[in-house]
Amino acid sequence: MKLVGLMSGTSLDGVDAALLESDGERLIRFGPGLERPYTPSERKVLQAAVDAALQWRWQGEAPGVFAGAEAVLTTTHAEAVEAVCAKAGTAPSELDGVGFHGQTVLHQAPKDGVPGRTLQIGDGQALAARLGCRVVFDFRSADVAAGGQGAPLVPVYHRALAEWSGLERPLGVINIGGVANITHVSTDGTLTAFDTGPGNGLIDAFIEAHTGEAMDKDGAIAARGRIHEAAFAEFLSNPYFTAPGPKSLDRWDFSLDAVRNLSLEDGAATLTGLTAKTIAMGVAALPGAPERLVLCGGGRRNKTLAELIAAATGLPVYAAEALGWRGDLVEAEAFAFLAARVMAGLPYTFPGTTGVAAPMGGGKVVEGA
Numbered sequence: 001m002k003l004v005g006l007m008s009g010t011s012l013d014g015v016d017a018a019l020l021e022s023d024g025e026r027l028i029r030f031g032p033g034l035e036r037p038y039t040p041s042e043r044k045v046l047q048a049a050v051d052a053a054l055q056w057r058w059q060g061e062a063p064g065v066f067a068g069a070e071a072v073l074t075t076t077h078a079e080a081v082e083a084v085c086a087k088a089g090t091a092p093s094e095l096d097g098v099g100f101h102g103q104t105v106l107h108q109a110p111k112d113g114v115p116g117r118t119l120q121i122g123d124g125q126a127l128a129a130r131l132g133c134r135v136v137f138d139f140r141s142a143d144v145a146a147g148g149q150g151a152p153l154v155p156v157y158h159r160a161l162a163e164w165s166g167l168e169r170p171l172g173v174i175n176i177g178g179v180a181n182i183t184h185v186s187t188d189g190t191l192t193a194f195d196t197g198p199g200n201g202l203i204d205a206f207i208e209a210h211t212g213e214a215m216d217k218d219g220a221i222a223a224r225g226r227i228h229e230a231a232f233a234e235f236l237s238n239p240y241f242t243a244p245g246p247k248s249l250d251r252w253d254f255s256l257d258a259v260r261n262l263s264l265e266d267g268a269a270t271l272t273g274l275t276a277k278t279i280a281m282g283v284a285a286l287p288g289a290p291e292r293l294v295l296c297g298g299g300r301r302n303k304t305l306a307e308l309i310a311a312a313t314g315l316p317v318y319a320a321e322a323l324g325w326r327g328d329l330v331e332a333e334a335f336a337f338l339a340a341r342v343m344a345g346l347p348y349t350f351p352g353t354t355g356v357a358a359p360m361g362g363g364k365v366v367e368g369a
């Protein structure tokens with residue numbers, strides 16, 4: 001099957017799109033991929049939806065701003081598919097399907113017997129109509145309804161990627177986006193996965209508040225600072241980090257309070273140290289030490305962070321590209337792969353990844369006009 005996967009991550013920087021050939025079991029071939037960045041005004045509309053969702057928290061009627069955000073998502077995601085198809089010399093109507101993640105605006109993990117909730121906005125029907133092809137969307141809600149975390153979903157694709165590259169198991173794959181998550185592929189292929197803690201989200205927010213820049217490019221600012229031990233300890237006292245998996249996070253589950261009074265450099269160093277330390281705690285909690293760690297997501301470009309992860313885990317660390325993977329496109333590719341799994345009737349969440357009782361599928365499928 002020829003599929004395009006689409007991901008709009010929590011950092012609201014743009015839509016990642018990737019074409020993939022897959023039968024849902026194996027990755028067969030990579031097609032082109034790209035990022036369609038959000039313009040400042042599109043980003044503002046999406047940010048307003050995220051802000052409104054945080055106020056709303058499922059109490060009362062859904063915020064009116066969701067509709068405008070969904071219109072932006074439909075247009076930008078359709079443009080991303082069209083651009084990828086143009087690169088591949090194919091038409092959207094010739095695709096077997098599009099995997100559309102949508103935009104997470106709110107995520108609440110199940111806790112103390114209270115079921116979780118998660119919301120990805122995005123109008124799959126409108127996207128299918130605009131593109132004239134089948135769209136698979138709403139990948140998380142069935143898992144949450146069955147008592148799962150609803151995240152992470154990418155692990156089953158990490159395993160397919162590892163098989164495609166012939167990597168030794170056990171293997172650890174770490175995605176460093178706004179939130180960081182880890183996948184462990186055991187010798188027999190069993191998956192264990194969870195969100196480890198903050199990825200780049202806190203670092204980005206801190207840097208933006210201090211400098212107006214979007215990120216600590218290459219980790220240069222953190223490299224000049226020192227970890228503030230009291231602030232570090234305060235972050236680490238959060239029981240999330242020592243809780244066993246499966247577990248998942250919302251981008252907004254942590255605040256910058258503990259670093260509020262630190263210098264730019266020390267704040268960046270403390271937050272970068274926190275991401276590395278909590279990833280290392282996640283690695284230590286895996287069912288077996290991986291042969292190596294592969295870093296995906298934007299955070300793999302943060303040199304200071306990558307070095308700290310290598311030092312804290314004592315394991316060989318590879319950036320995705322070193323293995324022929326496309327570190328910025330793994331999540332988009334994953335939603336192409338998951339769409340193929342939905343169409344093939346295959347499960348994509350597992351007891352070890354989201355905590356569901358048995359492997360299960362989900363997703364909604366709509367046909368293009």
Ligand SMILES: Nc1ncnc2c1ncn2[C@@H]1O[C@H](COP(=O)(O)OP(=O)(O)OP(=O)(O)O)[C@@H](O)[C@H]1O
Binds near residue numbers: 219
């Ligand atoms: N050169 C770089 N140096 C440091 N950090 C970088 C660099 N390039 C990207 N990043 C970080 O990566 C982030 C974007 O990562 P990515 O696109 O994987 O996140 P996302 O998909 O929005 O998040 P999520 O996976 O949580 O949904 C940026 O916000 C920035 O923090």
Ligand SMILES: CC(=O)N[C@H]1[C@@H]2OC[C@@H](O2)[C@@H](O)[C@@H]1O[C@H](C)C(=O)O
Binds near residue numbers: 118178
């Ligand atoms: C609820 C939600 O959207 N979670 C995201 C987020 O971003 C990273 C991490 O937190 C991960 O759990 C998940 O995304 C990836 C695509 C996943 O489900 O595997």
